[in-house]
Amino acid sequence: MIIENLINLTIDGILVTVPEGTLLIEACRKAGIDIPVLCEDERMKPAAACKLCAVEVEWSENLVLSCCMKAKSGMTVWTQSPRVREFRKNIIENLLKTHPDDCLTCEKVGNCKLQNYAYEYGVERKNYRPILNENPYSIDYSNKFYYFDKNKCIECKRCTRVCSDLQVQNAITNENRGFKTRHGISPYVPLSETGCVSCGNCVSVCPTGALMEKKKESFREWEVKKVRTTCSYCGVGCQFNLKVVKDKVVGIEPLNDGPNSGLLCVKGKFGYKFLNNPERLKTPLIKKDGKFVEASWEEAYDLIKTKATEIMNSDGPDAFAGLSSARCTNEDNFAFQKLFRTVFKTNNVDHCARL
Structure with missing residues (x-):
């Protein structure tokens, strides 16, 4: 001890x-x-x-x-103390000197740490003189899932460190210091030409609007309702919040909890659009008179039990086979094979090695 x-x-x-x-x-x-x-x-x-x-x-x-x-x-x-608050206020003012003045239209508004701190420390535009950038960086839209606006980068290094230390991809880097810092994609080529695997972990940790998901839905952060759930793409069990606006999923926020520790893969971070598909099955379907109709879970289980008993009595255990999914947890897959080996008395069980 x-x-x-x-x-x-x-x-x-x-x-x-x-x-x-x-x-x-x-x-x-x-x-x-x-x-x-x-x-x-x-x-x-x-x-x-x-x-x-x-x-x-x-x-x-x-x-x-x-x-x-x-x-x-x-x-x-x-x-x-006054000395501490003045020091912090000066830092925020210096960051805003080279920051685009578009808070009213920025998609990060309401969830931008720089904006929140500027409000908390009473920073006003009259308190600092913006350094106008005559040659602003062009926004990199080459990645399929997110874009990179170097003009809004505050050199916090969160994205570079997550990329190199946690994701171990080394797709983002920076050089020089101060106002001359070149911070972005190595070696300063479009995102699509780097080793980026589009995991989006850099997007998740960016405190400003420098790295943002390409989104089709228009919403503000204060409209978002967060619902915790488990990723369904594999059996790892990654934890994240679904960002929901008007009963529609508009984004994913990884949680620093569970097996993923705040990290996600490209599917977990960006592959949520299927949740809003109107053709998703939400209830069991039973075929009646040649057509599938919605049924309750009780009806579905009763039908499975009845049909399975009939097949077992007429054709025996070898008439059954089970195929499980990599999207299920290890525990669910274990229970699945146990069902077939002990209840259906068959070893005809397999598992898809990938999605």
Whole structure:
């Protein structure tokens, strides 16, 4: 049994007890204090790219980044001092200097972290002088599922790190720093010509409108209802939220939970259009007088039981065969073969190796 060493520190006047080695940003969250951050992804090591998580520590002349600094015993921290808020506000203003001024029409509105922080810290256009880009980047629409607008990139590096560290695809990269940063698809060729597998994990983590799904439905984020479910494309059991507007699925949001840990494949992220197909079967169908008609599950099960009993009595076990699906879980497939081997008394069971 491992016994954790606990330490005490004070954050905004609140006494907090955390295990030794806890990052300061996590200690703040334990105290119920939300720290702004654009670059953080809990699945990876801190990037310290956005600097928004800076806080004031009693013994330090400079502000420290709470995503990298470990909490220390006896530490006194301020997260909302005038000095801290002014520092964060300046960062947001600098990001907006080269950011397109199209929040009213941007598809990310309502779900854009940069916009939310600009509102929280009272950033107004009169407070900064935009640097007009005479040669804006053209938007890359070459991928079938999403597009990339370099003009809205804030260099948080979330997409590049997810692509290289978690998806291990290395399709997105960046070079240089500051206003000269070239951030995008390596080696700066269209998306369709890279090693991109269209998993869309970069789209899922982008905090602004730089990486966006190509969508046919027009909606705003505040209209979205989220419904948790399990992906049906294979037996892994990936977890995500269906984004629903007016009883219609308009998108997929991966959950950092379950076996997928926030990652999805191209099918899980973008292959949801079939859910809205009016020809989807929603109830069992039973053939009556040569035509299929809707029936209840009870009717369907009774028919299966009756027919199976008749066939077993007349032709024996070898008249049965079962074919299971890779879309089912391992547990469901196990139960399926068990049904045929023990109830139907046959070994005529197979499984499709792929979809």
